[in-house]
Amino acid sequence: MKIAIKLIGLIMSIGFIVSCNNKESKTPVNKGTIVRFPEKSDMLLLTDRPPQLETPLRVFRQDITPNESFFVRWHLSGILTRIDIDTFRLEIIGDVKKKLSLSMNDLKSKFKPVTMIAVAQCAGNSRKLYKPQVPGGQWMNGAMGNAKWTGVNVKDILEMAGLKDDAVDISFDGLDDGPLPGVPDFVKSLDIAHAMNGEVIIAYQMNGQDIPMLNGYPLKLIVPGWYATYWVGALHRIEVLDHHFDGFWMKKAYLIPNNPVANESPKELSKDLVPIKKMSVRSIFVEPEPDTVLKHGKTILVEGLAFDYGAGIKKVELSLDSGATWFPVKLNDDLGKYSWRRWQYNWTPEKKGLYHLKVKAMNNDGIGQSTAQWNRSGYQRNVIEELDVEVE
Numbered sequence: 001m002k003i004a005i006k007l008i009g010l011i012m013s014i015g016f017i018v019s020c021n022n023k024e025s026k027t028p029v030n031k032g033t034i035v036r037f038p039e040k041s042d043m044l045l046l047t048d049r050p051p052q053l054e055t056p057l058r059v060f061r062q063d064i065t066p067n068e069s070f071f072v073r074w075h076l077s078g079i080l081t082r083i084d085i086d087t088f089r090l091e092i093i094g095d096v097k098k099k100l101s102l103s104m105n106d107l108k109s110k111f112k113p114v115t116m117i118a119v120a121q122c123a124g125n126s127r128k129l130y131k132p133q134v135p136g137g138q139w140m141n142g143a144m145g146n147a148k149w150t151g152v153n154v155k156d157i158l159e160m161a162g163l164k165d166d167a168v169d170i171s172f173d174g175l176d177d178g179p180l181p182g183v184p185d186f187v188k189s190l191d192i193a194h195a196m197n198g199e200v201i202i203a204y205q206m207n208g209q210d211i212p213m214l215n216g217y218p219l220k221l222i223v224p225g226w227y228a229t230y231w232v233g234a235l236h237r238i239e240v241l242d243h244h245f246d247g248f249w250m251k252k253a254y255l256i257p258n259n260p261v262a263n264e265s266p267k268e269l270s271k272d273l274v275p276i277k278k279m280s281v282r283s284i285f286v287e288p289e290p291d292t293v294l295k296h297g298k299t300i301l302v303e304g305l306a307f308d309y310g311a312g313i314k315k316v317e318l319s320l321d322s323g324a325t326w327f328p329v330k331l332n333d334d335l336g337k338y339s340w341r342r343w344q345y346n347w348t349p350e351k352k353g354l355y356h357l358k359v360k361a362m363n364n365d366g367i368g369q370s371t372a373q374w375n376r377s378g379y380q381r382n383v384i385e386e387l388d389v390e391v392e
């Protein structure tokens with residue numbers, strides 16, 4: 001018999017310190033308190049109410065991030081711990097010709113299933129690398145993951161409901177609530193053209209399984225190429241609006257300086273702010289991890305991954321000499337334009353000493369990475385990554 005009610009135990013974090021990186025290192029490490037939450041393997045704890053869990057770097061040595069290791073980020077402490085999937089409905093309301101109330105079974109049987117691999121990355125991923133430091137979750141590079149999402153095209157659902165002519169925006173609401181009535185509910189919006197572009201989907205599966213409760217079971221909005229703040233979890237209401245949505249999470253939060261790399265000076269903050277949208281071009285190191293000591297004359301695999309907003313990665317270049325010289329590295333299989341692409345290089349350091357590695361990517365639109373970037377919220381990092389490696 002299928003279990004209709006899904007619940008996860010009290011959100012408890014029985015954590016213990018495995019490693020604390022107190023030593024002054026040029027390259028910060030994502031080590032800290034390791035915790036186990038329901039349906040999750042070892043994760044790095046940022047906060048437990050609401051849960052914010054970071055994926056350990058070693059997990060990125062594979063194309064797909066397993067569900068149990070996928071990062072977790074909720075804004076409001078009133079998250080879902082129990083749901084009756086038989087009575088759950090996805091409501092489509094507002095400026096539509098016909099309101100819809102869809103069961104999980106409706107979603108799986110009345111619409112054509114679609115599948116895509118896409119990177120979900122928190123807008124504040126890598127915030128810990130910002131100098132000067134900015135407030136907010138001190139993520140290293142683990143507030144992201146690459147998964148295979150299966151679900152229904154938002155376009156198909158909206159076509160079934162039928163949009164009225166004056167529809168402008170669509171808002172997406174999750175089942176989570178604020179701890180107090182005054183805390184704004186987490187609701188995000190997309191304009192009609194974006195929501196109808198045929199690529200925005202409502203996923204009911206993540207890597208071929210139910211989405212973990214902590215990642216937004218039973219439904220998650222997938223907005224490929226856009227920051228994960230739009231990927232509303234525990235999605236239960238879609239509202240078609242005849243005006244521009246002006247909720248807190250669009251108008252007050254997740255704003256960036258209005259320029260391509262979201263840059264501003266700490267001394268003179270920008271007054272021209274716009275909602276964050278598409279992801280920037282990025283490339284990171286996965287292997288070796290910071291603080292690894294290598295043996296000279298011995299070959300190791302330097303590896304990492306690169307991604308962008310969906311144009312696709314054209315090349316990744318590595319430097320072993322602080323950026324004085326660069327050379328292209330091998331790209332692994334292309335798993336789709338919204339997937340990340342792993343890269344690798346066999347390196348035999350001949351001499352002992354300290355090496356300063358850098359990596360940068362360029363996408364098919366000819367867009368590369370920044371050399372310097374800062375904003376008050378630590379969003380949209382796309383600075384060329386660096387890694388110190390000691391060879392003995």
Ligand SMILES: Nc1nc2c(c(=O)[nH]1)N[C@H]1C(S)=C(S)[C@@H](COP(=O)(O)O)O[C@H]1N2
Nearest residue numbers: 071072073074075122174215229231232233
């Ligand atoms: N309902 C709901 N959806 C949400 C959020 C939230 O707080 N509530 N946080 C968003 C943000 S900022 C991120 S980074 C992603 C995190 O998704 P994950 O927890 O599956 O990694 O969910 C997004 N969707």
Ligand SMILES: [Mo]
Nearest residue numbers: 073122123229
């Ligand atoms: Mo986020």
